[in-house]
Structures are given as C-alpha cells and as structure tokens.
Amino acid sequence: MNNKLEMLRIFSVAAENLSFKETAVKLSISPQAVTRAIKELENLQGELLFHRNTRHMQLTHFGHRLFDKAKPLIKEFDALFERNAEEANEGLAGKVRIAAPLGFGRSVVTPIVVQLLKKYPDINIELMLSDKRADVVEERIDIGLRIGFIRDNRFIVKKIGQIEFFVVAAPELIQQLGSPQTPSDLHHLPTSSVLDPGTGRTWPWYFKSANELHSFNSRIVFDDAEAEFKAALDGLVFAQVPSFLANKELNNKTLIRVLKEYDPEPWTLFIYRPQRGPVPKRVRVIFDELVSNISNSGI
Structure with a gap:
C-alpha cells in the first residue's frame, strides 16, 4: 500500500x-x-x-x-x-448576467428566471433585454441568448431551439380586407415594420427561398416586436411575428396565419457563454437550467 x-x-x-x-x-x-x-x-x-x-x-x-x-x-x-x-x-451564490433579445426575453426568459431565483435563493440575476447585440466583454455578460447566427468562435455555443416566423392578422381585419394570396399582395394591405436598432432601418420581411420583401409602405413602424404584435392583435395591421409571441393567440384563434406556404425557414436559437476556461459554478448551473427549460418550452 x-x-x-x-x-x-x-x-x-x-x-x-x-x-x-x-x-x-x-x-x-x-x-x-x-x-x-x-x-x-x-x-x-x-x-x-x-x-x-x-x-x-x-x-x-x-x-x-x-x-x-x-x-x-x-x-x-x-x-x-x-x-x-x-x-x-x-459557488451557487453571486451574480449572473444574462443578455437576451427584448421580446424573447420578456416572453420566454423572464418567467424561467423567476423560477430559477426561487430555486437558487443565493444567486442574483441581472437580465439585460435589448435587441442591440450585447458587447459581452464591456457588459461582462456571463450567458447570452441570440436568434439567427453567431460568428464569434470565442464563445461556447449551443443550439437550443428554432424560432418560426408567421404572417398574421386579426380575424376582423381579414374579414374586412381579405387574405393575401402572395407576398406581393401585402403591398396593398396595412402592414407594420420593426426597426433594427443596429442600423436604424426597418427589418425586411422574409419569405420562403430566401426572398425578402423590403418595400412595404408600413402603416406603423415600431422599435419593439411586442408592440408590433399588439397592433396585429388589435386588428390594425398584418405583421410578421415570431412563433414565441404568436402561438398562444393562434391557438386561441384571436390571430390567423396567412401565406403559410411562404413561411421562411426557421431561425436558430442559440445560448452562449464567452468563457472557455474555468467558469463559476453558478454560471454553469444557470446555463444548464436555461438550456433545459427553453429546450422543453415548446417555443
């Protein structure tokens, strides 16, 4: 021995x-x-x-x-x-800083964070919601969520879901003006747009086969996807909105999907953390909890 x-x-x-x-x-x-x-x-x-x-x-x-x-x-x-x-x-105590897109953060991430705070009472979470791309170094981000793509190979990145985009309108607006049959029909209907905070220009609407439709004469322009969604729900406009906002109202039939055959390819939802070296236990735990909860949320 x-x-x-x-x-x-x-x-x-x-x-x-x-x-x-x-x-x-x-x-x-x-x-x-x-x-x-x-x-x-x-x-x-x-x-x-x-x-x-x-x-x-x-x-x-x-x-x-x-x-x-x-x-x-x-x-x-x-x-x-x-x-x-x-x-x-x-190690399950201290601060964890999470960055997420505004609409997704409010609709999906915030309810999960509330439950995590109850589960881990000694962890404090700073949830930073913005559609501007976070500077992970300057803002000391521990965990981030992003829809679309991530090009920074310094991050630990995991795909955790897909976000679909639907063109929707309230039943009363469709009854009044009719349902578009092709994307070009939207030029003759009231539509909305959302500003890209990074460029100051409106986001294009995306359709199948990577076609984009930029030139809408939008009746109203928002800087917040949730506000745009509310305008569609109130019967003001046709809007292209993400599935995490639309699914409940579509199930309740307070919104109707149109142009289904032109739906774009879903966008990938990523979770990432910037550190490749040793990571505090609290960050690893919250990262894994977010992966599990969001993956199982049915977004």
Whole structure:
C-alpha cells in the first residue's frame, strides 16, 4: 500500500477500536487490507504498533505516540476537503448576467428566471433585454441568448431551439380586407415594420427561398416586436411575428396565419457563454437550467 496517509487513517481507526475486524467494517475494506496496512506502517516506522494475541490487542508505547501525532493530521486533512465541499456549495451564490433579445426575453426568459431565483435563493440575476447585440466583454455578460447566427468562435455555443416566423392578422381585419394570396399582395394591405436598432432601418420581411420583401409602405413602424404584435392583435395591421409571441393567440384563434406556404425557414436559437476556461459554478448551473427549460418550452 503506497498511500501513507491511508495507512495512517487505517492505523488511527484501529487504534481507536483496538480491533482489526471492526476497523475493516468501519472503513468498508477487508480485514486482510487492515492487517497489510498496519504491517507496512510498522515496517516504515521500524517499530511495532500493537501488542496482539488471540484475545487482546493494545497499542505499544510507540503506537500511542504515533496515534497522538496522526490523529490531528488526519482531522486537518479531512477538514480541508470539508471546506472545499462548503466552498463548492457557496459557488451557487453571486451574480449572473444574462443578455437576451427584448421580446424573447420578456416572453420566454423572464418567467424561467423567476423560477430559477426561487430555486437558487443565493444567486442574483441581472437580465439585460435589448435587441442591440450585447458587447459581452464591456457588459461582462456571463450567458447570452441570440436568434439567427453567431460568428464569434470565442464563445461556447449551443443550439437550443428554432424560432418560426408567421404572417398574421386579426380575424376582423381579414374579414374586412381579405387574405393575401402572395407576398406581393401585402403591398396593398396595412402592414407594420420593426426597426433594427443596429442600423436604424426597418427589418425586411422574409419569405420562403430566401426572398425578402423590403418595400412595404408600413402603416406603423415600431422599435419593439411586442408592440408590433399588439397592433396585429388589435386588428390594425398584418405583421410578421415570431412563433414565441404568436402561438398562444393562434391557438386561441384571436390571430390567423396567412401565406403559410411562404413561411421562411426557421431561425436558430442559440445560448452562449464567452468563457472557455474555468467558469463559476453558478454560471454553469444557470446555463444548464436555461438550456433545459427553453429546450422543453415548446417555443
């Protein structure tokens, strides 16, 4: 047995119990392993540690001295790992900064974060919702969510879902103006657009086969996808909206999908974290929780 600390541990338990059999039971090892460890330790020390006969067993004078020295050393060693375990649990405390797109963050991420705060009371979360692309270094982002694509190969990136986009309108607006049969029919209907905060221009509407339709004379322009969605729900406009906003109202039939055969390819939803090296336990835990909850949310 090459592990001298383990020999000392076996010896200490044997010294406390004065029985190799009880020592084996307490340490979940064989009696032969106990005997072997004591013999090796005696050889290393050049002294007998126990006086033994068929009935009795007691420590030698040298055994007493070694036990007195070994006991606090083993206790200190065990305490070291107890502290490490406590520190590991303490790792589930502190701040985690999460960046997410505005509409997706409000609709999907915020309810999940509320539940995580209840589950992990010592973790504080800063949830930064914006349609501007976050500067992960300057803003000290721990975890980010992004729809579309990620080109930065410094990130740890995981695909966790797909976002569909539907053209929708309220039933009363369709009843009043009719349903478009092709994307070009939208030029003659009231539509809405959303500003891209990065460019200041309106986002194009996307359709099947990567066709884009830019030139709508939008009746109203928003800087917030949720506000655009509300305008469609109120019967003001036809709008192209993401599935995480539309699904509930489509199921309730308060919105109607049109131009289904022209729906664009779904966009990929990514979760990422910038660090490739050691990552705090709280960040790893929240990252995994977001992956699990969003993947199972049916967005």
